[in-house]
Structures are given as C-alpha cells and as structure tokens.
Amino acid sequence: MPNNYPRQPILLVDDEDSWLVSFKTTLRSKGIGNVVTENDSSKLLSLLDSQQFCAVAIDLMMPNFSGEELIPQIAARHPNIPILVISGLNQVKSAVNCMRLGAFDFIVKTEERDTLIAAVRHAIELFELRQENTSLRERFFKKELDHPEYFGNIITENKEMRSIFQYIEVIAETFRPVLITGESGVGKELVARAVHNASGRTGEFVALNIAGLDDNVVADTLFGHTKGAYTGATNARFGLVEKAKNGTLFLDEIGDLSSTSQTKLLRLLQEHEYLPLGSDMAKRSSARIVAATHQNLNELQECGQFRRDLFYRLRGHLLHIPPLRERREDIAPLITHFLQEAEISFEKKFSANAPELADYLSQYPFPGNIRELQNIILDCAGTCTDGIMDTARVQRLLTHSYDYQPESFETPLPDASVTFGATLPTLKEVRAALIDEALTRTNNNQSSAAQLVGVTRQAISKYVREK
Ligand SMILES: Nc1ncnc2c1ncn2[C@@H]1O[C@H](COP(=O)(O)OP(=O)(O)OP(=O)(O)O)[C@@H](O)[C@H]1O
Structure with missing residues (x-):
C-alpha cells in the first residue's frame, strides 16, 4: 500500500x-x-x-x-x-x-x-x-451523479445501472477489493475501469484475463520473477502487481483461478504482500484489486472449487451488472452509440435506421449481451455499402435465432395510398415501377432495394440485367 x-x-x-x-x-x-x-x-x-x-x-x-x-x-x-x-x-x-x-x-x-x-x-x-x-x-434521495464523466463510456438509461454508478462513487476511494459479477458481455470490464477512474488512484489500470492460464503463468504474470528463477529467466521481470502500483489490478474470469493460485491471491489480499518467483523477499503491493466473473462464485465455493475466505475477501464490495435483456431501454441508445463508433472506424455515414433496428431487436434475449449487439452492428456496418443496415444480415447474425421468432422487418406503408387510373397497369409494369423506385431511393444499391420491396437481391439483379 x-x-x-x-x-x-x-x-x-x-x-x-x-x-x-x-x-x-x-x-x-x-x-x-x-x-x-x-x-x-x-x-x-x-x-x-x-x-x-x-x-x-x-x-x-x-x-x-x-x-x-x-x-x-x-x-x-x-x-x-x-x-x-x-x-x-x-x-x-x-x-x-x-x-x-x-x-x-x-x-x-x-x-x-x-x-x-x-x-x-x-x-x-x-x-x-x-x-x-x-x-x-446522503445519496439515497439524490438523482445526479457527482462525476458523470467517470461513467462516460457506459451507455445506459437503466435505473439499476444508475444506482450502481452511485454506489461506485461511494466506494471507489476505499482500498477494499471489488467483485463484479454478471453474464459475459454485460460490460464488467467497463465498470471496472469506471471504478478505477472514480478511485482517484494515480497508478495505472492493469487488466489480466485469467481464463486458460496455468498456475505458473498466473504467478509469473502477476508477481514477476528474479533473474535465474527458472530456466530461461535470463532477466528479472516485474509482474502486473508492480505495474498496477497505486492503481488498479483488474482480474477477469476470477472463477477460473486454480486452488494454488487462489492461495497466492489470498495472501496478496490479506497481507498486501507477494513473492516474485525465485525470491524469498516479500514485496508490498499498493494495487487495488477489482475482480470479475460470469460464474456464480457462491456456488463454486459451496462445492469446494473456490476458497471461501478468498470469496469473502474479494467481495469487499459487490457489483452485479444486469444482462441486456433486463434493461431493454438500453438497446436503442447502444445501437446509436455503436453506429457512431462504426462511422468513425469505417469513415462512412450510416442512414439512421437505428429505431427500426431497436424495434426489431427489442424482444431478442441477447445471450451474448452488449458484446453480441456490438458485434452485430459492427459486422453489418462493415459489410453495408449504402449506409443502410442490412436487416436480413442482422437476423442471420443473431445467435439465438432458432428459438426466437422475430417479426420480420416490415417496410412501413407509404404515406399516400396507391391510386389507379381507369386502365389498370399490368403486374409486370407495377413490378418494374416499384423496383425502379426502390433503386432510385437506395442510390442503386441492389441489396437495400431488395430489402425495401421484399424480394431477393438476385431478383433485383436479374431485373436490372434484363431491363
Ligand atoms: N453500457 C455499455 N456502453 C457501451 N459499450 C458497452 C457497454 N457495455 C459493454 N460495452 C461494450 O461491450 C463489449 C463487452 O464489454 P466487456 O468486455 O466490458 O464485458 P464483460 O462483461 O467484461 O465480458 P466478459 O465476461 O466476456 O469478459 C466491450 O466492447 C464494451 O466496450
């Protein structure tokens, strides 16, 4: 410390x-x-x-x-x-x-x-x-955050998320560890960064994803080693605990930590001390620990896979981030946000069909949460040529499409109803006029035109070829 x-x-x-x-x-x-x-x-x-x-x-x-x-x-x-x-x-x-x-x-x-x-x-x-x-x-009746800027990267209109932000403002400056739980892709890392921003700590935010790392790698990465600690350790190396000095060490997927590494982490949390590999001189740590998991640590500790004492140490403060399906009011602003991000990275403009997309996705369960929504928007933005999101593609990208029956995208009825003269046009003429109009409106983009009039892109392409 x-x-x-x-x-x-x-x-x-x-x-x-x-x-x-x-x-x-x-x-x-x-x-x-x-x-x-x-x-x-x-x-x-x-x-x-x-x-x-x-x-x-x-x-x-x-x-x-x-x-x-x-x-x-x-x-x-x-x-x-x-x-x-x-x-x-x-x-x-x-x-x-x-x-x-x-x-x-x-x-x-x-x-x-x-x-x-x-x-x-x-x-x-x-x-x-x-x-x-x-x-x-004091804050119970207060609606405003003292420092909304700490949470600027987290797009939300959800009340529970706002309460979490208020709680973070209260606890951010203490040294106690924070445990962030929630399904994969709900934004746990973003929340961890907000905790760091609000903490006023002068050091860095340093993140490590523990998933798939074996004990030696975890120990070496976190605690570093002395020169000659093992074959190949030609130089001493500082670990991430040192790098996060006076800052925040974010340990993601903490539920994956093996029992050996759990014991070492417990020592770090209890004594604020650790041993670099090859050293018997304990070093002090001034990093604040923030951990996250999508697993139920309570269940893991009950079945003996996670140390009870470590669990209670880690949950000095507990933040549970709700899944996207429980905060559907966030879908529309998130779509707008990701479209804006896409405009910057692809350097092109997207026509604002965000409200239709949000409507379409409003009942989708989002098993992959915000990450899934982000991937869908970025994928569609990357592949669209005319600036209009290809909604058929959105549908194909949904990971849960098989047990989700979304209403198909419906083109809203035109403002004016169609009027006919004394002599009715043939179906062929109506079809041609409709496709021509769709192509004009979409700047000759065949995929988007096909979407507008409810036929396949191949049908439009055939029509254009044969015209
Ligand atoms: N509220 C939000 N506003 C803007 N972007 C968000 C929001 N929540 C999540 N994201 C984005 O979604 C992606 C996933 O978020 P993040 O990595 O923080 O989730 P996670 O819960 O830590 O996931 P995992 O459990 O898989 O590690 C990131 O690209 C993040 O920037």
Whole structure:
C-alpha cells in the first residue's frame, strides 16, 4: 500500500515517544503509512477538531488526560472515528470499562505485532464502512451523479445501472477489493475501469484475463520473477502487481483461478504482500484489486472449487451488472452509440435506421449481451455499402435465432395510398415501377432495394440485367 494509506491518517497518542516510533514503524512496514503521532494528550481533542482522522489509538495511562477521560469526549464529538485503547497492562476491568465508554478495541502493548496490526486494520475498515454508510444515506434521495464523466463510456438509461454508478462513487476511494459479477458481455470490464477512474488512484489500470492460464503463468504474470528463477529467466521481470502500483489490478474470469493460485491471491489480499518467483523477499503491493466473473462464485465455493475466505475477501464490495435483456431501454441508445463508433472506424455515414433496428431487436434475449449487439452492428456496418443496415444480415447474425421468432422487418406503408387510373397497369409494369423506385431511393444499391420491396437481391439483379 502507498504511504498515503489510509486516505485519512491514523492518530497515535502516547506519552512514550519510543513506543510511538516503534508502532509507527511497524504500521509502515505493513503498508499503513499515513500515521500522525502526538505525545501530549492535552492536544488530542484540538487535533481531532482540526483534521479528519480515520482512527485514533490512545494510551490508557498518560499525564494530563488519561485514555478513560478522553474516550467519551472523542466518541461524542467524532462518533465515526473508531477509538483503539492501548495499554501497557492486560487489565480486564479497564478493558471492559473502555469498551463501555465507546472504545472500539483494547490492545495490550506486549501483544503480538500481528494482533496490533489486525486491530488497526479493523478500525480502518470500520471507519470506511461508516463513511460509506453516511454517504449512501446522503445519496439515497439524490438523482445526479457527482462525476458523470467517470461513467462516460457506459451507455445506459437503466435505473439499476444508475444506482450502481452511485454506489461506485461511494466506494471507489476505499482500498477494499471489488467483485463484479454478471453474464459475459454485460460490460464488467467497463465498470471496472469506471471504478478505477472514480478511485482517484494515480497508478495505472492493469487488466489480466485469467481464463486458460496455468498456475505458473498466473504467478509469473502477476508477481514477476528474479533473474535465474527458472530456466530461461535470463532477466528479472516485474509482474502486473508492480505495474498496477497505486492503481488498479483488474482480474477477469476470477472463477477460473486454480486452488494454488487462489492461495497466492489470498495472501496478496490479506497481507498486501507477494513473492516474485525465485525470491524469498516479500514485496508490498499498493494495487487495488477489482475482480470479475460470469460464474456464480457462491456456488463454486459451496462445492469446494473456490476458497471461501478468498470469496469473502474479494467481495469487499459487490457489483452485479444486469444482462441486456433486463434493461431493454438500453438497446436503442447502444445501437446509436455503436453506429457512431462504426462511422468513425469505417469513415462512412450510416442512414439512421437505428429505431427500426431497436424495434426489431427489442424482444431478442441477447445471450451474448452488449458484446453480441456490438458485434452485430459492427459486422453489418462493415459489410453495408449504402449506409443502410442490412436487416436480413442482422437476423442471420443473431445467435439465438432458432428459438426466437422475430417479426420480420416490415417496410412501413407509404404515406399516400396507391391510386389507379381507369386502365389498370399490368403486374409486370407495377413490378418494374416499384423496383425502379426502390433503386432510385437506395442510390442503386441492389441489396437495400431488395430489402425495401421484399424480394431477393438476385431478383433485383436479374431485373436490372434484363431491363
Ligand atoms: N453500457 C455499455 N456502453 C457501451 N459499450 C458497452 C457497454 N457495455 C459493454 N460495452 C461494450 O461491450 C463489449 C463487452 O464489454 P466487456 O468486455 O466490458 O464485458 P464483460 O462483461 O467484461 O465480458 P466478459 O465476461 O466476456 O469478459 C466491450 O466492447 C464494451 O466496450
């Protein structure tokens, strides 16, 4: 973790300077670097009033004000800040009294360092949860996002998606991992990028798709290796955890992780430490982990394929992205968006038949979700010559066409009804006039003309040849 973790500092108050230095050093060695120390208990309340802290650790026995005197005052003025009481003696009575007064935990100085660190970590997590809770309550009635620009790449008009964006704004700045679930192609990676954008983290967004990677490749890619770690490792190499320093490491298809790699990832999440291959010197990580899966991790952990402890660690925050069939209002804006993208990449204009396409696809179940819609639009855009989407092609591209009976594209009735003179034209004449008109309207594009009048392209081509 970076030296500015946690975002708001921890305040350590103790009259014993040597303890302050050693506790601060221990915390720093475990990645908790944002620590303020104070050896004068009479300054504590004014310090808390002048600066935002995420937790305060106070000694029980101090000159001026004792811990027991200070706890109720801190609790009354700053109810969100967890108070850790640190004592030189293991006195149950004092501990109980401190907890009654409003302390969050009671630590004995002689306890194992790991116990002290764990208590501080819990205090930070509790503070973050309280902050989130307050923030969520404040936002409950608020419709607008504070930073819509973070979500600019995600096209949606769906209410649930908007709530997810609001939740992301609340949780983005914490260090806790985020688990994004949802079917394939719903936009999980886009959401992960939005979490990174909203986090204010200065490092990079680094993505790794775990699917199909074996343990050695996962370990080498994530943690890197030292020179000579294995045959062929001629140079030391940094892994993606290092690359994502102060940024976000996005692990896609996390459900595919083997049990060996799960254990290594758990260590990274719990201790924020990892071992490059060939090294026995643990390295610290400051990358925030965001993971995604289309699988049901709950089921995987119940049948023993996914570690329960890793599952709970990963789901520090859980975001479930609904499938496209549950947000059909997004189909039309997505079609427009992908057509605009296609215009840029193919450098040509498309006539706006987006509303007809959206109507046509409105009941389609989209098993491949937004990726499927995107592929259809890009494929049709790439193959069309006249700027009009070939709807017959759209129909052919649907992956679920066999059990989906879409209404065929119907050409809307002309505004004016057809009128006949005293002598009726022959069928051949009507057919010729109709095809000529369709060809004029489509700039002589035979496929589109065929679509307009409901015949095959071959029929139009034959007509043109024989004319
Ligand atoms: N709401 C959206 N607006 C614009 N484009 C989107 C949206 N959702 C998804 N996309 C696009 O759809 C494609 C699939 O999205 P993405 O890769 O994020 O899905 P995913 O859920 O991570 O898929 P997988 O589970 O297969 O990894 C991408 O090209 C993405 O840009």
